[in-house]
Amino acid sequence: QSVLTQPPSVSAAPGQKVTISCSGSSSNIGNNNVTWYQQFPGTAPKVLIYDDTERPSGIPERMSGSKSGTSATLGITGLQTGDEADYYCGTWDSSLSVGVFGGGTKLIVL
Amino acid sequence: QVQLKQSGAEVKKPGASVRVSCKTSGYRFTAYGITWVRQAPGQGLEWMGGISAVFGNTSYAQSLQDRITMTTDTSTSTAYMELRSLRSDDTAVYFCARLFETHYLGSGSYSPALDMWGQGTVVTVSS
Numbered sequence: 656q657s658v659l660t661q662p663p664s665v666s667a668a669p670g671q672k673v674t675i676s677c678s679g680s681s682s683n684i685g686n687n688n689v690t691w692y693q694q695f696p697g698t699a700p701k702v703l704i705y706d707d708t709e710r711p712s713g714i715p716e717r718m719s720g721s722k723s724g725t726s727a728t729l730g731i732t733g734l735q736t737g738d739e740a741d742y743y744c745g746t747w748d749s750s751l752s753v754g755v756f757g758g759g760t761k762l763i764v765l
Numbered sequence: 766q767v768q769l770k771q772s773g774a775e776v777k778k779p780g781a782s783v784r785v786s787c788k789t790s791g792y793r794f795t796a797y798g799i800t801w802v803r804q805a806p807g808q809g810l811e812w813m814g815g816i817s818a819v820f821g822n823t824s825y826a827q828s829l830q831d832r833i834t835m836t837t838d839t840s841t842s843t844a845y846m847e848l849r850s851l852r853s854d855d856t857a858v859y860f861c862a863r864l865f866e867t868h869y870l871g872s873g874s875y876s877p878a879l880d881m882w883g884q885g886t887v888v889t890v891s892s
Contacts, residue, residue, distance in 0.1 A: 657809065688867075688876035692810075699860055699882035700802075700810065706867065706876050743810050747875050753826055754800065754812035754877060 658683060659744055661757035667734050668765045675729040675760045677744035683755055684746055689727040691720055692743045694759075700743060704729060731762070739764050767791040769861055769883035776889045777851050785886045787844040787861030794842035795819040798864035800879055801835060801846045803857040811857075815864060816844065851890045858885040 660678040667673040677689065688707050692700035702711055704720035707727060717732040727744055744757040772786040787799065800815040814825035816835040823835050834847045844861055862879035869876070 687874050688869075690876075690878040692879070694810075699862075699885055700879070701882070702878055702880050705865070705878035705880070711880070741809075745810070745812075745877075745879070747877050749875070751827075752824060754815070756802075756810040756812060759809040 657758040658748055658751070658755040659746070659757035661742075661744060661760045663758070664761040664763060666763035666765055669734050669736060671734050672730065672732045673734060673762065674731075675742050675744075675762070677727045677729070677757050679725050679727075679746070679755075681725060682750035683725075683748040684722065684727055685725040686749055687747045689720065689722060689744055689746045691727075691729045692745065694741045694743065703742075734764050736764050738762060767863070767881045769863065769881055771859075771861060771883040771886045774887040774889070776891065779852055779890055779892055781851050781890075782847060782849040783851060783888050784845055784847045785859050785861075785888070787846070787883050789842045789844070789863070792863070794837075795839060798866065799835070799837065799844040800862045800864045800877075802860045802862060802879070804860070804885075805854070805857040808857075813846070813859075818844070848888075851888075853890050856888065856890045858887050860885050 691704040694700040707722040708720045719730045741759045743759045748755045768790045770788045795818045801813040816823045832849045836845045861883040863881040865878045865880040867876040
């Protein structure tokens with residue numbers, strides 16, 4: 656049971672937009688910043704979004720992050736088949752004093 | 766360029782210990798912490814703990830704290846993770862990752878991002 660809650664899967668057609676939610680509490684998302692990771696099978700995760708909304712260099716503008724209260728959202732526009740991957744949110748939980756991840760969301764591009 | 770290179774795959778029997786190394790290069794080792802994350806087959810990411818490369822202080826997941834030790838060797842820019850009393854449910858891919866963190870004093874918020882990762886080490890626990 657993950658501290659952060661994500662939908663197990665989301666799907667959309669190429670070219671469409673999809674959002675992935677990450678729900679937490681005041682001790683994690685509510686008071687700390689969220690990082691989003693993308694992971695392809697058999698590889699290490701990669702940062703897509705840090706500090707809730709910031710993109711590292713090399714990450715396209717069609718990837719975006721937002722946060723409201725105790726929930727964060729990853730948005731991907733102009734979906735491509737190459738976006739099919741698992742996506743994880745992560746942050747720090749100040750009450751538990753541990754790092755926490757969501758359970759991961761599998762993005763299916765139909 | 767920044768690299769984190771982990772040691773090779775391990776096969777261990779239940780009750781044994783495993784030590785995974787993470788040799789870093791391309792950045793000042795003591796400027797960042799190292800976090801360890803594992804991923805059981807077909808499962809999500811699990812935060813195991815982290816270590817400050819400069820001070821050596823550690824923080825471990827409660828579920829592992831009796832069996833885990835993280836250390837660093839600043840002379841070789843290498844981090845180590847040892848897990849003892851292995852069980853079958855410790856079978857997983859183990860990742861080390863560089864911790865890029867920001868503390869916002871005004872808001873009191875903390876922003877941890879694992880910005881560079883090792884390639885992963887497969888640890889199999891089987892009798």
